[in-house]
Amino acid sequence: MPAKKNSKDTPKLQKSTISFDDVVGHTHIKERLKSIIKIIKDPKKLEAFEVPVPKGLLLYGPVSVGKAMLAKAFVHEAGLSYIEIAGSKLFDLEYIKQVYEIAAKSAPSVVILEDIDIKGLMQGAITNVSFSDIAKVLESIDKMVFTIATSETLDGVDPVLTAPQKLDFLLEVSKLDKDARQFFVEKILQKPHDPKIDTERIVRYIAGMSAMDLERLGRMAALSVIEQGGSEITEDILIEQINIIKYGHKVETKMVKNLEEEMRMTAYHEAAHAILSSLLLPQIKIEQVTISRRSNMLGFVSYNAEDDMTNITKEELFNDVCVLLAGRLAKMKKAGENKMDSGAIDDLSQASINIYAAITALGMDKELGFINIESIALMDNYFLSQQIEKRFLHWISVAQEQTKKLVDKHWKLIDALALKLIEKEIVESSELEKIIGKTRVSNKIPETL
Template identity: 25%
Template structure:
């Protein structure tokens, strides 16, 4: 029975009960007329009254003309009334006071208690997230069941993770034909843990498994198990597996399992009783005395490091499927999937867009396609073209243009020198990603942006590449220092200094790229460097080693700082020329940068009209792979780390 039908029946019962109470309370007999007591006494004395019925202070009667009436005695007792009635030959009938029905009495006496119980049930449902399953169904599973025909997602809708699809293809084959594996003594994994960064498609892949296998799919979040009462989560786990056994073969998908599967007894202040009991029950259900044949548990998390070891052992989550960020080919496949629903122009090339979006997840690429469609809609276009994808890509990677922000010429010029310093050093140092675009248009939190073009997806970095990045990061500050002097250097390089220092620290303490300290680990965890200072978690190092770490970090910074200074001093003419081009065009791309580096006359950017104004198509038509490197010219305008 549906929830709507249940609610309708409940309201009908309530309506019938109220009608019954109303009928019992309301008098069944009503008079056709009412008159005041004075007129009643006059009628009695004039002999016009034939019969009266007296009940307490209420009088109902019939006149000799047949007309019915009723009135009310104004005082508790009228000693002359009976004498008047008897003297005028009026028939007197005494009626006892009307007693309420048993049902009415019970209702009236119990109404306050029932009201309190109703309020308590309402608030308990709110705290427990009743979900329409009834006020007392705290221990019932909140898993949403999707039938075989409800899931339309298949492997065709999943792209960019071919290795992960191959891992879960066995699950589909087993669910379709279990005997193929059972006759050889093989057992399908009871649990599959999908691990990957947010937005890589873990949930989508789980749905595709259910869609391909055509089996029921139970979906639930890890946070749906844990409640304020101890034991509720364990009861929900039992109920969920009981429901799954009735629908086997089926798939149970638990999203964000780290909410309930965290390591027991970890952290300060002891454990969490409710979460630990829920985890214990899940461990028993997945591999306890009772087998759950035909039930496959798929869980997703981006924090596998915090999960309890008992949850990851063979027999529970036997297999871990890593759903990583897609490569160039994977990004192209994902774009093709999302572009199916978008009317595209003939100039759109998914391969070029994929090359220009390194590090994008599947969710990022879906957002890119959506933003491009929104740009086309704002321009009243019928088709989404390549210019819209360029605008969308720039918006996602660099932030939206801040058209209302007006900088004076002096600040604009300083920003131009700053970004030109990044670009020139980036083009001169070895193993650095080529400079792709330079802009002094404020975007997001940055007053200026220098973007680099990675030639391929990088999975590791050499020492030379890291040192070149440090040099280019200091190029902006050095350009300001050389042009304006030490007293005029702005705070715009604060983020550049932070990132350069972080790179140098990791080179020394984590990556073993220091000759004096060698390949040893001096940091407890990534991103947390300990140089002899007090910390809650620290690596045991001597004071002498801490001082040596400081010296090595400083040596790397000084070496690359001086290299960047020398490059800018040797190319001052290019620095001034690039500043002039940025002041004129505001944004220059790789072709204009090539002209500047070769000391040629700078060609006009694409979309620049004869009046010197940027047209609507002023965004660069190049669609190469990009990598953001941002810097600012204001202490209040500091970008986040790219």
């Protein structure tokens, strides 16, 4: 006798109570979703173009930016019922077929496939969801069942599922925008707080953080106040908690040998990064420079996450390499070449990656020209290897020489910032701007590159 199915496992249609008004920020995405709703609600407009009615969309982007809420707001706005499939159920093909059968009987309706790029463990092996099987299920449904899938990346979803008449629309839900961050800050400030807190500054500092991070920020700020025996959240407490979430906890001074000398050298290292970055890459705004040691790093220059470069020029790439090399060269200038240490390992790694990419992938080298060897390297590991090595070493040498000249030329600014860091540990963007003043620089790429 076959086992009875648990009624709890039977898929059920639901109504969403979440509207677009409940989703903070993401204005552009919400407008796109409203446009898609109009298309599926009035498919006659497609007939003139002989285009079939779209069957689905993919919302992809970082964790905790509101993809699931946007999906449910879509359902609410469209006035449809939905069934959600998530977790282990995404690996159960029979369950997925059952969901679509139920949804088809109540069409028009929506099926939400949440976190479809999830990994599972089957027979001891890590595996993906069966994208091809899900694609076949979508093909088999002839009723108006619209599918909304969410994932962390576009690459994590097999193209078989993003082909036409499956997930037709591909919408990237990026990190929280300014309106969303403002909302979270206002939510945090519903707790007892110092009225002098600069909310604009806090909104800038939390750029790049997820909704989960910001929920945690409010919770940890409140706990920090209680720990310290205070009565309200202050700006310093918020900044410290932001830095803990982004960069790790402060390291106890007793854990660091030769602390005073270490901090002094770190001050010159970070000062060189900050000064050259401000001069060579002024479009990327610096939030703060600090030598406060944390579990994830010695010191750091904190940039505004909204100013990330996307389409980078050769000049910007070369300038970025100079910024990366500046820390080590400033320490060597201050302490002598024999005091070279391992503190620049991440800088050297990133500088090397930048240069290698410029030569082999971005077609930016003067001698090797417009090449991209990524696909060729799969067939021939040694293709142009000697020429690439020669040009790579030349780029590094030229960048090092150029950076040394820049460090020497702007040493007064680096020294002034380093001394300020030694005195205060943290220097904010406004103070950094005062130190730099009206200094401007043009760093032309050497002819040999």
